[in-house]
Amino acid sequence: MAKWEYATVPLIVHATKQILDQWGEDGYELVQVVPGPDGQGLVAYLKRQKD
16 A cells, blocks of 8 residues: 655745746655635645655
């Protein structure tokens, strides 16, 4: 059975692609983007399979 690890990452509007590309290079897959807890900005939820 696969095991996963997760990360939540605040996204900066002018650097969203660079942030997601970096996490992707580290093996993470984007699962969802939702509004931040303060109603401002966005938060990305990512996952990658554990070794």
